[in-house]
Amino acid sequence: MSARGNIIDGFGYAKGLRERIAGRVATLKAEHGLTPCLVVVIVGEDPASQIYVKNKGETTKAVGMESRTIVLPADTTEADLLKLIGELNADTGVNGILVQLPLPAHMSSLKVIDAIDPLKDVDGFHVQNAGRLAVGLDAIVPCTPLGSLMLLKDALKTHDDGNLSGLNAVIVGRSNIVGKPMAQLLLNENCTVTIAHSRTANLPDLCRTADVLVAAVGRPKFIQGDWVKDGAYVIDVGINRIEVDGKNKIVGDVDFDAALPRATAITPVPKGVGPMTIACLLNNTLQAACVQHGLPVPGDL
Numbered sequence: 627m628s629a630r631g632n633i634i635d636g637f638g639y640a641k642g643l644r645e646r647i648a649g650r651v652a653t654l655k656a657e658h659g660l661t662p663c664l665v666v667v668i669v670g671e672d673p674a675s676q677i678y679v680k681n682k683g684e685t686t687k688a689v690g691m692e693s694r695t696i697v698l699p700a701d702t703t704e705a706d707l708l709k710l711i712g713e714l715n716a717d718t719g720v721n722g723i724l725v726q727l728p729l730p731a732h733m734s735s736l737k738v739i740d741a742i743d744p745l746k747d748v749d750g751f752h753v754q755n756a757g758r759l760a761v762g763l764d765a766i767v768p769c770t771p772l773g774s775l776m777l778l779k780d781a782l783k784t785h786d787d788g789n790l791s792g793l794n795a796v797i798v799g800r801s802n803i804v805g806k807p808m809a810q811l812l813l814n815e816n817c818t819v820t821i822a823h824s825r826t827a828n829l830p831d832l833c834r835t836a837d838v839l840v841a842a843v844g845r846p847k848f849i850q851g852d853w854v855k856d857g858a859y860v861i862d863v864g865i866n867r868i869e870v871d872g873k874n875k876i877v878g879d880v881d882f883d884a885a886l887p888r889a890t891a892i893t894p895v896p897k898g899v900g901p902m903t904i905a906c907l908l909n910n911t912l913q914a915a916c917v918q919h920g921l922p923v924p925g926d927l
């Protein structure tokens with residue numbers, strides 16, 4: 627039996643991944659004269675989004691890629707945003723397009739995402755990428771689920787036989803950007819997958835069946851310690867800002883302290899899945915640039 631209570635170092639893993647990406651970017655530049663370019667579009671002034679976009683710009687440059695950030699006012703019309711996306715789609719110097727979410731309420735994120743060229747959709751949110759992932763074709767995979775899977779596989783390799791096949795996976799949350807693609811990825815790994823949501827009956831008992839428990843529900847410390855099966859792998863995707871003793875704190879969707887002793891391994895918040903999101907975005911951008919130029923796509927990093 628493997629030891630309990632291991633903390634998965636997403637921050638460290640993401641750092642290593644960024645270094646490997648930087649190496650491949652340098653090779654791409656040296657051998658093909660190609661520098662991948664990522665454009666991030668932000669509409670409005672949501673403070674958290676502004677921080678994420680700033681981090682994306684800085685890390686994109688740090689791995690040697692070109693970064694452009696387009697800031698639009700909150701009252702930008704949907705038509706104007708769609709026009710901009712059309713221009714970026716047509717610009718051969720742009721390899722990746724990302725529209726930061728959430729968008730202001732007067733815009734349809736589905737419509738906006740649908741306007742992005744699927745080959746430049748480095749978020750992997752376009753319906754063509756979602757469909758391709760669902761049927762097992764090559765696709766751009768959403769960054770947070772992709773990063774979660776990388777951490778999970780690495781933890782399994784470290785603490786177990788590394789095999790996801792046949793494990794029971796329960797994903798709490800059915801969003802298009804995390805829950806559903808995570809389910810597809812785990813299904814591809816031959817897990818038996820259940821997606822739970824707000825109408826699921828007896829959620830605690832369902833969670834107790836999970837060898838792999840993924841929490842993506844957006845509610846602070848929602849998953850209690852005694853919902854975690856002895857020896858489970860717990861991936862906490864939640865990033866919730868709460869106030870404790872007058873101070874702002876970020877916590878996940880899992881009651882970490884209570885879950886830790888039961889889990890074989892668990893991601894913390896912060897420094898768990900979060901840093902993997904941006905590292906995987908860079909990887910998707912690198913791969914998208916290769917596909918667009920007919921170059922071989924680098925393998926697993």
Ligand SMILES: Nc1nc2c(c(=O)[nH]1)N[C@@H](CN(C=O)c1ccc(C(=O)N[C@@H](CCC(=O)O)C(=O)O)cc1)CN2
Nearest residue numbers: 678725726727728749769896897898899900901903904
């Ligand atoms: N177009 C997109 N919009 C959004 C996405 C996305 O993948 N594509 N995801 C989130 C926000 N996000 C990236 O955009 C993101 C969230 C969190 C982190 C992160 O590194 N979190 C840190 C804590 C950071 C903090 O102090 O706030 C951690 O968990 O350690 C990176 C990226 C919604 N929108």
